[in-house]
Structure formats: structure tokens, C-alpha cells
Amino acid sequence: MASLIARLITRKNESVIKAQLPPFIVNFFKAVTLPSIGILIFLLFWTVGANNIDTSLGKFPGPSQVMTQVGNLFNEHVESREKEAAFYERQENRNQARLAKDPMYKPKTRAYTGKETFIDQIITSLITVLSGFVVAAIVAIPLGIAIGLSKSLNTAINPIIQIFKPVSPLAWLPLVTMVVSAVYTSTDPMFAKSFIVSMITVTLCCIWPMVINTSVGVASLNSDWVNVSKVLRLSAFTHIQKIVLPASVPAIFTGMRLSLGIAWMVLIAAEMLAQNPGLGKFVWDEFQNGSSESLSRIMTAVIVIGLIGFLLDRTMMQLQRILSWDKNSEVR
Template sequence: MDSKKIVGWLKGLAAPTIGILAFLALWAALAPQVDTSLGSLPGPVEVSAQGVALFDEWSAAQDQKAEFYAAQDARNEAAIASGGETRNFEYSGSPTFLDQIWTSLATVALGFFLATIIAVPLGLICGLSKTFNAAINPIVQIMKPVSPLAWLPIVTMVISATMTDPDPTLPKSFVISAIVVMLCSLWSTLINTAIGAASIDKDLMNVGKVLRLGWFAKLTRLVLPSALPYIFTGMRLSLGVGWMVLIAAEMLAQNPGLGKFVWDEFQNGSSQSLARIMFAVIVIGLIGFLLDRIMMLLQNFASRNRTV
């Protein structure tokens, strides 16, 4: 790597590093001055210590899970040897902090996927058809500002009424949270996709008419490549909204995930609860940042390979 690039990279890294260190120093200095019902506000050291403790709890839970299945395999082998019947049970230990993270990530992934496959086609149609856009625009403007807290009871009742199987493929709480994420996050992608499709150069569309391209060829060769930056911008916004919505929905509905972890710690009220909540908040923010970076990388990759 060129020495100038290294120097430039280090200069770009200096300002964020100084900002983070200054924030941590200010946090450490001011935290002991804030008294709560659970004691003084935890500083960076106490919060990081609880992060280590949460990881240790996950490691211990993994060991217990391994021991459970090892003991079950031993019982089944003994049963087979004696001609008895084998029995297999699922490990039913309480989910740890890391388990809650994976649950939330899987939930937001499903909700975001559902939102994308609905919003992108609708957005393309809105951008290409002024009549369809005029028909659907009032619905979009009314539904877009609706809070997830308003959607949650409706979705809960509908899913509870439709998912009547006693052993569903996906847990009911997981589906409810994912649907709420979908309903609250699809609007950014829909609106940006419509803007991207509507802003295509008219000369480009005229070229398509001269070449007598079919609607599918126009869509894949002209419309989608031109609208791609707008689509990815909408998807980035939708993913950020979906992540925020999910945490609120999990807290309110007590569905598994990081939101439920935060609420359970708040209800627990132990001396470590506040530090654990603050560590969870930091993790939630870091995950949101990483999800946005991932979407930005995908956008850059798709834009680099698009041809119009």
C-alpha cells in the first residue's frame, strides 16, 4: 500500500478515534454523578464488565446444552442396547444475550426481505405509471407514519387467528415481530424505488421503443439499472427503520429478542441490570451501524456492475 494512502487513512481514523475517546472520558467522569434507583450510573468499565459476564453466561449455557445432549445420547444408546424405546427432547434452557441477538437478526432479516419483495415491484409500477401512482399514493401517505405500537395489536390478533397449528414451522412471536417490521419499513424502499423509476431519462426509454424491446427487457435493461441507486438508498433506510421498529416491538410484545432482553433486565432491577441494559443499547447501535455498512457495500458492488 502506498505510504500516502496509509497517511491519509490514519488521518481519517484520527478524528473518529479522538471523538470516541472523548465521549468515553466524559461518560466515565459524569456517570458517578448520576444517581438512580439502582445506584449510580455505570461507567464504561462497569458496562464492559457486564458484556464479558454476558459472554461467560452464553459459554456456560453452551456447555450445559452439550452436556444435556451427551446425556440424552447416552440414555438412548443404553435404551437401544436393552431393547427399550429411545426419547429425544429439545434443550429448553433460557436464551442468553447472544441467543437474543441472533433471534433479533433473523427477525429483522425476514421482515426486511418481505418488505423488499413487496416494495420494489410496487415502486417500479408507481414510477412507470402515473395513474397507478396517483391511486396508491394516498394509501402510502396514510400508512407511512403509523407507529409500530399501533400495528402490533392488529398483527398479533391476525396472526393468532391464522396460525392455528399447534406446532408451526416458525414460532408465532417470530412471525408477529417480522410482519410488524415489514409493515413499518417497506415505505422508504417503495417511495425511493418509485422516484428512481420515474426519473429515468426519456431518451433512454425512446431508445427502447426504437429497439422494440418488450416490457421485461425494458425493465431489466433500462429501468432497473437506472433506478438501482434509488432502490438501494430506500433499502438502507428501510433496514434502519426495521431495526429500530423491531426493538420496540419486542419490548412491547415480549417477543424473544434484544428488546425483550432490555425489558426483562429493567423489570429485574438487580444491581447489574442498568449496566446490562446500557451494554445492550451499545450492541443495538453497533448492529444497526454494521447493517447499514453491509447495505452500502452491496450498493457499491451492484452499482459497479450495473450497465445501462
């Protein structure tokens, strides 16, 4: 009884405080202060834990070591760009000098072949994951709509989806690698084989959530809307455009957000094994390197991977809010 009275008093005090404070202060506290407190507590536990963990390469990296590596990796990128600019400048000067001596000389231009920097690898990973995600969306969303509209098609395809949905990317990767090596045999390929392998692996693993959520959203249409479409005698295309798609946007975007999160996780493992020059390869190379800075560089990559995944998810949420007629439909 005493605890019940205490809870009631606490709730009453909280309601009084909320009533006294302006709404923007309450919103600021929820949006900024509480997450900041959570992050500070996490950093405290991380620092204490790192100081008490010894590995074969030294102490486990804490926040300070990660911040140091962020600066080091950025400086390496700047130095690499300066070397690239100097390389092309020397090449241009050499060609101009040869042309001055021999006007018939055909200048030769060679591409800079320096090592990819951490920022270059971030860009490569983003291009790869978005390419695989777009290909998956092009296949999955129309297929999901068709399955949602047809119970017969749903019955026919559902077993295939349930079989392949739980397959790990590590199982797909050897098969994809062999198929790409057998089919993609151009002597002057537009894209590297490692990029194609990683992209297809991402596509295969993130296609299923989009298919399932899209089909569920389409199959769950309000019967009144379907009846209105029948009364107006809308064509199949118009029915999908005016009724199905607007009503299914929340479910479609839920599937897309799930797929994008899966795609980002799958990509890191795929890049490690396929040696696509992205973040996965960076982590693997640093693990193989085994230098005194390897652990802190790997931890930096882990933090960056998490931040990029968070930003990708927020971006999908904003797109859903823009495109959906129901502004409160997104899953937070």
C-alpha cells in the first residue's frame, strides 16, 4: 500500500513539473539530454572496461584511442589526396615537356594507384550497399505487390521465401563468387568482380524482408478501399497506383528499413571474404596486420559502421515520412 501511494505521489509530481515547464524544454530534455546521459554512461563503462582488458596487442582501445585514430585516418586521407594531386601534376608536366620537344608525341595518362584511404573505403561500402539495396527493391517490391494481390501466387511462392530467408550471407558468398567468375569474364570489366560479388550477396540477403512486408501490407488493405476501387471500375494499374501503393507505403518502408539494416551488416562480412575495398576489407586488413594500432583502428571502424547504419535508418524514416500520407505510421 505504501509503495502504491509513493508511485501515485511521484506521478503527480511529474505531471505538475511537466505542467509548469514549457513544452520545448520538455521536448529538448527528451530529445537531447536523455540520449546524452545514456552516451556518457556508455563511454564511462567503455573506458573502465578498456583499462581492465589486456590483449596480445596491448590494452583494449578506449574512447581516447579511437578519437586519436579518427584524426590519424583523416590525416592519412589528406596526405593521400596530396600525393595523388602531385602525381597527376608531375605527369602533366612530363607530358608537356615531351610535347614541347616532339609535337607528334601522344601523351600517356596513367591512373593513380595509391592505397585506398579509410574515407575511400567508406564511400566504396556505401556505393556497394546502396547498389545491392536498389536492385533488391526493384525486384522485391513488385513481387511483394503481386503476392499480396494474389492468394494463389502467395501459396506458390511462400515456401521458397521461407526456405531462402534464413540463409546466411556466408553460405551465399561462395556460390555467388563461382557464378560471377564463370559469367563475368570481360577482359576490360566496368566493375571489379569483388564489387559484383559483394553487391549480389547483399541483394540476395536483403530481398526477403521487403517481399514479406510488402505482401503483408498489400494483403491487409482496408476492404472498403477495395470495394471503392471495384465500384469505380479502376483498371489493375490504376488500382495499384491509387489504392494499393499509398495504403502499403508504411509496410513497404518497414521492409525497406529492415532490409537496409541487414544489407549493411551483410556487406561487412561479404567485403571481408570477397576483398572488396570497403570497410569490411579495412577491418580484415587491420586484423591481419596486428600492429600496435590495429585494435584502435578496428574499433574506430566499428563505431563508424554503427553510425553509418544509424544514419541510413534515419534517412529511410525521413523518406517514409515524406512519402506516406499517414505521418505517424513509421516505426521508430
